[in-house]
Amino acid sequence: MKSVAGPLKIRRSSKAKRLRLAVKPGLIELVIPRGTGEAQAMAFLDQHRAWAEGKLLELNDRASRIPAPASFASSPTLPWRGREVPLIIREAPGLRTRVSVEGAIHIALPQGLGETRDEVALRAFYVWVRRWLRTHVAAMVERLAPRTGLRPREIRVKHMKTRWGSCGPRNDINLNWLLALAPESVLEYVVVHELCHISERNHSPAFWSLVARHLPNYAEERRWLKLHGAELMRRFSL
Ligand SMILES: [Zn+2]
Structure with missing residues (x-):
């Protein structure tokens, strides 16, 4: 090719x-x-x-x-766990800012936000996703632990401009919040990748064979990130 x-x-x-x-x-x-x-x-x-x-x-x-909040709030759909789902923003007097995801991404906003509306919507989504992803990954790590024997000291989810994850010297794992928008298998690959750094600090052949032991098909998920990762980061550059 x-x-x-x-x-x-x-x-x-x-x-x-x-x-x-x-x-x-x-x-x-x-x-x-x-x-x-x-x-x-x-x-x-x-x-x-x-x-x-x-x-x-x-x-x-x-x-x-296009400023990120404007392109976010005007999208009819958003990626969520690998699928495009409708984005429904509802504004009404007296509503509290609230996010829920069930088949669609629902964002409730109080009326009268004016120019800050899109920014408030994107921030609310970001805050909600961070919390959701931290809980979701904590459960994933527990599920993997009997097999991998690897447990991070802490899981942090944040906005990262160019990376999907990192593993700190004290075995804290940092994850890009946008992984919640990617397919579950891609999220799992990044989590396993960072977990493997707890025992192998580099990208040596030993590291990759450890990743392969836990996720034999990891190359596919890496490929997904190569193909779609940059676009995801560009679209949601907070
Ligand atoms: Zn790495």
Whole structure:
């Protein structure tokens, strides 16, 4: 496979009439009509790659200029544990700011917040997710402990600009709050990764074989983070 700056998705279509490159935020999609050979598709990709990469950068740049609270509050859906679910913001006089997630993300807000509305909504979601994720991961660690024998001193969830997790020298585990938005298996990979740092402080072959012992398919979850992680971080840069 030729390398493309940014994730490439290949879609074979019985409806498409011709080879086509579609550029979406964070993604280049190559659409291959039925009956088109691999060599022809790759030649087409080669020919239009520079254009698609330019377009992708432009899109990413545009997305990053929208202030995070505004783009958050105006999204009809949000990712939650790997699925897009509806975001429902309700404003009424006398309501207290409150978040709940059941099939959809519900955010209740008092009326009259004015310009701060979007910011309040995003902050409330962030605070709720941090608490939810800490509890969820604590239970996960307990479930894994009989197998791994690894327990962190403390689990902290916070906003991290470029990382998904870290393990401190005193075995505190820090996790990026956005992991709650990723699929459960990806969250579990990051938790196991950081837990393994309790016994292996580096990324040596010994470390990776320990990760593989607990999660044999971890490469898939790493791939997910490579493909979608940057976009998630960009979309919710607090
Ligand atoms: Zn690591």
